[in-house]
Amino acid sequence: MNDEFDRIKRLPPYVFAEVNRxxxxxxxxxxxxxDFGMGNPDMPTPKHIREKLKETVEKPGTGRYxxxxxxxxxxxxxxxxxxxxxxxxxxxxxEVIVTLGSKEGLANLAQAITSPGDIILSPNPSYPIHPYxxxxxxxxxxxxxxxxxxxxxxxxxxxxxxxxIKDSVPAPVALIVSFPSxxxxxxxxxxxxxxxxxxxxKYNVYILSDLAYAEIYYDNVKPPSIxxxxxxxxxxxxxxxxxKTYAMAGWRIGFAVGNTKLVHALTRIxxxxxxxxxxxxxxAAASALNGPQSCVEDIRNTYQRRRDVLITSMxxxxxDIPKPQASMFAWAPLPEKYKSKGxxxxxxxxxxxxxxxxxxGVAFGEYGxxxxxxxxxxxxxxxxxxxxxxxxxxx
Numbered sequence: 431m432n433d434e435f436d437r438i439k440r441l442p443p444y445v446f447a448e449v450n451r452x453x454x455x456x457x458x459x460x461x462x463x464x465d466f467g468m469g470n471p472d473m474p475t476p477k478h479i480r481e482k483l484k485e486t487v488e489k490p491g492t493g494r495y496x497x498x499x500x501x502x503x504x505x506x507x508x509x510x511x512x513x514x515x516x517x518x519x520x521x522x523x524x525e526v527i528v529t530l531g532s533k534e535g536l537a538n539l540a541q542a543i544t545s546p547g548d549i550i551l552s553p554n555p556s557y558p559i560h561p562y563x564x565x566x567x568x569x570x571x572x573x574x575x576x577x578x579x580x581x582x583x584x585x586x587x588x589x590x591x592x593x594x595i596k597d598s599v600p601a602p603v604a605l606i607v608s609f610p611s612x613x614x615x616x617x618x619x620x621x622x623x624x625x626x627x628x629x630x631x632k633y634n635v636y637i638l639s640d641l642a643y644a645e646i647y648y649d650n651v652k653p654p655s656i657x658x659x660x661x662x663x664x665x666x667x668x669x670x671x672x673x674k675t676y677a678m679a680g681w682r683i684g685f686a687v688g689n690t691k692l693v694h695a696l697t698r699i700x701x702x703x704x705x706x707x708x709x710x711x712x713x714a715a716a717s718a719l720n721g722p723q724s725c726v727e728d729i730r731n732t733y734q735r736r737r738d739v740l741i742t743s744m745x746x747x748x749x750d751i752p753k754p755q756a757s758m759f760a761w762a763p764l765p766e767k768y769k770s771k772g773x774x775x776x777x778x779x780x781x782x783x784x785x786x787x788x789x790x791g792v793a794f795g796e797y798g799x800x801x802x803x804x805x806x807x808x809x810x811x812x813x814x815x816x817x818x819x820x821x822x823x824x825x
Contacts (some may be wrong), residue, residue, distance in 0.1 A: 439513055440565050445793035449734070449777055453787050458481055464816040466804045467787040469612065469758055473677040473732060476725035486710035496706035499697050500528025500685075501570045504712045507719035508670075508685050515644070516655040519724045524690050526665070526698050534641050534686035535696065537563040538703065539638065539667070539686065542695040549598050551591065551605040551635075555798030556790060556804065557612040572598060575797045580763055582616040588625050605630070608640035610653050613760040613794045613803040615754035617647070620654040627656065630665040637666040643686075645675040645726050647756040648734045657688055662799060665690040674720045677742040683707055683715045731825040733758050736806040740812050742786055747821035751804070753795075760804045762788075765824055773802050784819035 446467075453463055474480075486492055490718045501503070505528060509520035520526055529535030538561050544550070546568035552561040554573035561571050574590050576582060595602055607626065609618045630637050639656045647653055655739040656666050668686040673679040688695055705713070739752050740760060751762040773790035789805070791798030808816070 437566055437568070441562060445774060445790060448774070449781075449787070449790065449793075452778060452781055456781060456785075462745045463785050463787050464808055464812050464819070465787045466806075466808060466816070467789045468807070469674075469805050470807055471674060471677045471679050471729075471758070472809075473729060475677050476718070476728075478725075479676060479678070479714050479718045483710050483714040486713040488813065489710075493707050494709070496709045496712065498700040498704050498706045500706055501527070501709060501712045501716075502529055504683075504716040504719075507716040508687065510790070511719050512657070512687065516658050518655060518657045520657075520687055525693055526685060526687045527693050527700070528706065528712065529669070529684040529686055529700075530697075530704065531673060531679075531682045532640060532686075533559045534682070535669050535686045536560065536638065536640065536686055537566070538699050539692065540564045540567040540569070541695045542699040543603060543636070543692065544673040544770055548766035549600060551594055551598075551602050552613075553587075553606065553608065554796065555613055555794035555801075556606070557608060557640070558794065560606045560608065561795070569603075573795065574603070575796070576611070576616075577614060577797060580761075580801070581616065582611075582618075582749050584618060584622045584625075588622070588629065591626075592629050592633075592728070595629070595635060601633065602635050604636040604638055605638070607637045607656070608642075610643040610647065612640075612643065612757060613759055613789070613791070613801075615757040615759050616761075617651060617653055617756045620658055623656045623659045623662070624655060625716075627662050627665065630659060631824060635665065636689070637662075639666055639668040641755040642671040643674055644670055646730060646733055646758050648730075648737060649755060651755045655757055659813065663688050663690075665689065665695055665822075666818040667696075672715055672718065675729070677729055678715070678718070681707075681711050681715065683711060697798060734805050736802050736808075736810060739810045740804065743814050743817035744820065746818045748824040749817075749820060758806045760806070761791075762804050763803050764800055764802065767824060769800065773799055777802055779823065780820065783823045784816070786816045786819055 505522040505526040540563040544567040549742040553576040671684040777790040791801035
């Protein structure tokens with residue numbers, strides 16, 4: 431019997447596992463770790479959404495199987511959201527599917543459209559499911575450096591992308607983009623998406639856009655949707671999530687919308703794999719999208735206050751971190767004292783010597799080395815305390 435499975439062997443060592451193991455050991459010893467490592471919202475889900483869940487769960491029949499593509503009311507609510515937010519028209523029946531979070535949707539779409547050896551273009555650094563969902567599906571990855579000395583250059587990235595498509599044999603099946611970016615918090619303009627769609631149409635390549643942080647933005651820099659671009663639906667599908675927008679991460683509700691062929695492929699795969707999310711959860715999610723949106727602004731403002739406290743307090747401690755325009759993360763260069771040690775060793779030392787956890791940049795790809803991702807998932811008092819702890823090791 432084979433002790434190793436081929437698809438498991440294709441996955442690199444999971445850097446987060448090493449960081450999480452150390453964090454668990456320290457907490458078991460009574461250490462109070464201030465945890466910026468995981469993008470796990472700490473705010474409560476807004477009350478009216480929770481109340482809708484409680485109301486619905488008491489109704490007869492709600493414990494039965496649901497629909498793998500999502501209940502009609504939720505798909506319609508998502509199409510209404512796209513019209514309201516992006517002025518994009520979506521057919522709820524053919525252009526919208528509900529997923530168990532955007533992560534599941536991306537992974538299952540990879541299974542649906544990928545044959546062994548297919549080429550997929552993925553940014554690096556990137557949220558791990560973007561490349562590894564396709565690696566698990568049997569694809570071959572082409573990594574595109576997304577940052578140059580910590581800066582995203584849209585023109586350079588598009589040039590690299592087109593050159594990579596032209597040089598690829600066989601031709602790529604799809605390319606992945608994610609803005610606002612996890613981990614780098616980078617945002618792009620609609621002009622970028624217009625050029626991206628032109629390239630995809632020219633070379634007959636699908637675009638998979640991850641827009642999970644559409645509503646977590648600051649300083650009125652509203653992230654656009656790729657589907658705002660003319661003809662984008664011919665090549666693009668976009669993933670969004672309730673997780674960050676409404677502090678519903680554990681509820682596992684997301685969406686894939688756009689290109690009919692890709693939505694139908696994902697629908698077909700999911701029909702074999704699941705019966706959809708618990709119906710009361712979907713009903714509550716629809717009420718979130720259709721109901722008052724002041725809670726979204728409240729959540730956004732909380733993250734912005736935390737961002738401002740993080741940037742200011744860390745600067746006083748001797749660690750200059752660029753101010754992100756969106757997402758619930760800051761992409762922080764290693765302090766000068768630790769540049770030669772690398773992001774994983776720096777993350778370990780922060781835990782051991784400062785009781786602070788961050789995500790090492792190398793966990794998001796080799797081009798993430800030299801940085802750490804800092805999640806805005808602790809309150810302002812804890813952020814200030816973390817800065818005081820860190821100051822001691824930077825002296």
